Amino acid sequence: MNTLLLTAGRVLLALYFLIPGIMKFVSWDMHIQLMEKHDMPFVSLLLGLAGIFQIGAAALLIANRFTWLVALLLVGLVLVINVSLHDFWNYSGLEGAHEMQNFIKNLGILAGLLILSGYSIPERFKAMS
Structure with a gap:
């Protein structure tokens, strides 16, 4: 049961990044406008990188590869998005x-x-902690 719950949680978290990652390319102009509204720099570059990163990270989470590292990298992305957008x-x-609801x-x-x-x-790595 523990494995099933962890797998379901991991895949659901992955979908939370996969779908928005794809939507960044599908609705490119809308995302550009959102980023510009929040005075972000280099919007086209950052949007493309974020989309690629989200799709790649989601795929790795679904495949259960480098999960701990990918999850930590996504923490960084969430922090940047939270403060910026x-x-x-x-x-x-x-x-x-x-915006407060999205932040929380x-x-x-x-x-x-x-x-x-x-x-x-x-x-x-657990032995180091």
Whole structure:
């Protein structure tokens, strides 16, 4: 049962990155506008890199390869996205509430990634902690 639950959680986390990764290319202009609205630099380059990274990371999570490392790298991505694109402190009203909801939701995703990384870290690294 433990393996089934961990596998289901890992695959669901992977889908959380796979689908948005694909959508970055499908809805390119919409994502460019979103990033520009938040005054991000190098939007085309960063959007392309984020999409490729999300798709690749999701594939590795689904395949259960380098899971601990991929999960930690995705933690970094979530942190950057949270601070850059879900900056609720810069908005008020409904838009501010929506950004705060996304920010807090992403903290939950971040927690799941940290737990996944901790559970999947190789034994040779566990001895170092």
